[in-house]
Amino acid sequence: MSQIDALPSPPRQYGHLNSVLICLSAVMLGASWLLDIVSVAPNRIVAGTYYGLVAAIGWPGALLVSLLFIAMGGLAIRPSRLHYYAQLCIVTLILLLMPFGLMVAGHWLIDPALPQARLGIGAAYWVVLFLLLLCLVEVRLRLQLSRLWTALLLSSVGVAWLLCTALWLENLALVQEFQARDQQFYRAMLQHVVLVGIAVSVSIVVGLVLAMLMRRYQRLQRIAFAWLNFLQTIPSLALFGLLLAPLAWLAANVPVLAQLGVSGIGATPALMALIAYSLLPMVRNTYIALDEVDPETLDAAKAMGMRPYQRFWQVRFPLALPILLEGVRITAVQAIGLTAVAALIGAGGLGTFIFQGLGQAAMDMVLLGALPILVLALIVDASLGALADTLRPGGHK
Amino acid sequence: MIELSHVSKHFGADTAVDDISLHVAKGKFCALVGSSGCGKSTTLRMINRLIEHSSGDIIIDGQAIGHYDPVKLRRRIGYAIQSTGLFPHWTVAHNIGLVPRLLKWPAADVKARVEELMRLLGLPTEEFAHKYPHQLSGGQAQRVGVARALAADPDILLMDEPFGALDPITREKLQDELAKLQARLHKTVVFVTHDMDEALKLADHLVVMREGRIVQQGAPLALLQAPADPFVESLLGGLERGLKQAALTRVKDHMSSLGQTLPAQSRIPGDFSLRQALSMMLRDHCDRLTVVDQHDMPMGELSLRKVVKEAQLDKVSHRDA
Numbered sequence A: 001m002s003q004i005d006a007l008p009s010p011p012r013q014y015g016h017l018n019s020v021l022i023c024l025s026a027v028m029l030g031a032s033w034l035l036d037i038v039s040v041a042p043n044r045i046v047a048g049t050y051y052g053l054v055a056a057i058g059w060p061g062a063l064l065v066s067l068l069f070i071a072m073g074g075l076a077i078r079p080s081r082l083h084y085y086a087q088l089c090i091v092t093l094i095l096l097l098m099p100f101g102l103m104v105a106g107h108w109l110i111d112p113a114l115p116q117a118r119l120g121i122g123a124a125y126w127v128v129l130f131l132l133l134l135c136l137v138e139v140r141l142r143l144q145l146s147r148l149w150t151a152l153l154l155s156s157v158g159v160a161w162l163l164c165t166a167l168w169l170e171n172l173a174l175v176q177e178f179q180a181r182d183q184q185f186y187r188a189m190l191q192h193v194v195l196v197g198i199a200v201s202v203s204i205v206v207g208l209v210l211a212m213l214m215r216r217y218q219r220l221q222r223i224a225f226a227w228l229n230f231l232q233t234i235p236s237l238a239l240f241g242l243l244l245a246p247l248a249w250l251a252a253n254v255p256v257l258a259q260l261g262v263s264g265i266g267a268t269p270a271l272m273a274l275i276a277y278s279l280l281p282m283v284r285n286t287y288i289a290l291d292e293v294d295p296e297t298l299d300a301a302k303a304m305g306m307r308p309y310q311r312f313w314q315v316r317f318p319l320a321l322p323i324l325l326e327g328v329r330i331t332a333v334q335a336i337g338l339t340a341v342a343a344l345i346g347a348g349g350l351g352t353f354i355f356q357g358l359g360q361a362a363m364d365m366v367l368l369g370a371l372p373i374l375v376l377a378l379i380v381d382a383s384l385g386a387l388a389d390t391l392r393p394g395g396h397k
Numbered sequence B: 001m002i003e004l005s006h007v008s009k010h011f012g013a014d015t016a017v018d019d020i021s022l023h024v025a026k027g028k029f030c031a032l033v034g035s036s037g038c039g040k041s042t043t044l045r046m047i048n049r050l051i052e053h054s055s056g057d058i059i060i061d062g063q064a065i066g067h068y069d070p071v072k073l074r075r076r077i078g079y080a081i082q083s084t085g086l087f088p089h090w091t092v093a094h095n096i097g098l099v100p101r102l103l104k105w106p107a108a109d110v111k112a113r114v115e116e117l118m119r120l121l122g123l124p125t126e127e128f129a130h131k132y133p134h135q136l137s138g139g140q141a142q143r144v145g146v147a148r149a150l151a152a153d154p155d156i157l158l159m160d161e162p163f164g165a166l167d168p169i170t171r172e173k174l175q176d177e178l179a180k181l182q183a184r185l186h187k188t189v190v191f192v193t194h195d196m197d198e199a200l201k202l203a204d205h206l207v208v209m210r211e212g213r214i215v216q217q218g219a220p221l222a223l224l225q226a227p228a229d230p231f232v233e234s235l236l237g238g239l240e241r242g243l244k245q246a247a248l249t250r251v252k253d254h255m256s257s258l259g260q261t262l263p264a265q266s267r268i269p270g271d272f273s274l275r276q277a278l279s280m281m282l283r284d285h286c287d288r289l290t291v292v293d294q295h296d297m298p299m300g301e302l303s304l305r306k307v308v309k310e311a312q313l314d315k316v317s318h319r320d321a
Helices: A002-006 A019-034 A053-075 A081-109 A123-143 A147-168 A173-180 A182-216 A218-233 A236-253 A255-259 A267-291 A295-303 A308-345 A351-359 A363-390 B040-047 B070-075 B092-096 B098-102 B107-120 B138-150 B168-185 B196-202 B220-225 B230-235 B238-248 B274-284 B304-313
Strands: A038-041 A049-051 A118-121 B002-011 B014-024 B029-033 B055-060 B077-081 B156-160 B188-193 B205-210 B213-218 B267-269 B288-292 B298-303
Touching (some): A019 A053, A019 A123, A081 A118, A081 A123, A081 A147, A118 A173, A147 A363, A173 A182, A173 A363, A182 A218, A182 A267, A182 A308, A218 A267, A236 A255, A236 A267, A267 A308, A295 A308, A295 B077, A308 A351, A351 A363, B002 B040, B014 B040, B014 B213, B040 B055, B040 B188, B070 B077, B092 B098, B092 B107, B092 B138, B098 B107, B138 B168, B168 B196, B188 B196, B196 B238, B205 B220, B213 B220, B213 B230, B230 B238, B238 B274, B267 B274, B274 B288, B274 B304, B298 B304
Parallel strands (some): B029 B205, B267 B288
Antiparallel strands (some): A038 A049, B002 B014, B002 B055
8 A cells, every 4th residue: 555655745736636536436336336345155175256346245235335436426526625534424324334334245145044144245346345445545645634543443443353353243254264264364363473573573683784785895785686587586485395305314313403393384384485585675674764864964074083883873874764664564464465475385374274275175264374374464564664664764754 | 273284195195185385363264266176175174174284384373283183173173075974863952062072071061052142143943953854954054063163162163064065045145144143253174165255245354275275365355356377266156256346345444425416315334335326327327326324324425426436546445464
């Protein structure tokens, strides 16, 4: 989301037709009528039956939703500050209503006599969810709301959803997959976070040291970037595979390493590969961040009588910090995604559900792995982005 | 006191500064003037060892600068530059207090000194202390830059075109303030500029440089009266030289006592320059002005005829003395 945030905000003028919001509302309206909202399957394996809007939430619900979409579009014809606030309310309202829609659909479509029956989420539901988030970004930019405000809004919506799912949505397929393996889920979540945390912290330290060495020795700079670029081109799956043989050999021949938990599969090769991938964005951003500090400022620091270490820690480093954090953000988001692949070599993490689900053709289980990864990435992305913003010289600009 | 004798600086095969000798007495204001690339900034930066000189001697307070630890040397020399070089992540107060902090002054002393300097440079503490450099106008930022240079009360102040990036009005205002400040503080100043008017206005000692060499140096009036070559003459304004000279002379020094005749209608304070007096004569179509003191009491008379004659005879100015 913050890639979109990083774009220059559109000019603050109201009164002109906002075609973005009109298009988004039209597509949401179309999608909700033409695509499937939910699917119902009698058990986990059998393909489900798909239902549209009216079948899922009845005529009153369908009309209410359509009216909300039309109101969204209508308000965008002559936008004003007030209209944008109204649209913000509508977006929030729809987001809050979405789990209730599923509840209603579950209540009507699922035969209570079939305890195995499960409710799947259909294409229209995902499309509307995605487009609503786009609407939120657009309205946020127009109203120039801060990131914090939007984050608060989204997290309160998230809490409402979690409550609904926990209390009333037990026949949702996703929830059933979760309830069948909740202990496993928490463990996988923890493994995922720990793997990412270690990989990112190691690459921050190594990246900083390497970038500082590269600033001192220009020859090292070319060699190091050549190597890091090369590492980045190896497909992740191949890198995991390549590490298998040498590490297995090491574990077999050096008992100390084996005692430390080194083996061909598991967390060790996963961490090594994750760190290898994290180094390039980390080193590149750190190097650029340190290099781009205004030379006049550093010259002034020298002329004032600051010693080299004082110039580095009091001037160069703090001025480089926002760009450096940008590197941490990119690295962390990338590592969260890559760690999913690490499940293939037995490192655990949320990827386990994705690959198990793929193997069993159980899409809901894939979602159980993929959705938390997505949410994790968004949270890390937003919070590190906000941190970099507050650390910009002189606070908020 | 700063003394440069036969100082040169070579960058590879290029010679940036070529055998210059220069003496700046304690408490004097020395301006280095020349077009860009003439070596004036290099000369300045050699004094606080931002650039090491290749040959010759640079002596500060009787000791060659090679004897000082460069870091300690820089802490006792104030330095202000055109881009201000303020640290964008620090507040105004934090920027100004840098050198005292480096010198490990007690926090209370640093705070008191910062407040004193902000007062001295016309920056109200409550309004500016917590602002960041990007919230300041060019003139305000430059004041902070000068305050930072003065923070540890150094004897020597190096200034590299500090007002070069400002608009003419702000520049003039800051020049006036710097002149007043210098009259109070008596620092030994080396000031680099390419603006001859600025140099004439501020300097006790003017050094004209060209291609790494000193072409001419001396008191501003001496240079105006006898430029060494056509280059110095063109730098001094060619045909406008006469007016520039007049700008350096005060009305008081050329007035005659009130005569028997009726006092002239137009009045001019004695501290104004001869240039302003001439301008007033042109404006009011007269050839005599009544000179008044600060209480607007007549104390003499200025006549155009006498001024023109005297300018011819006046070989040694009051500034030379």
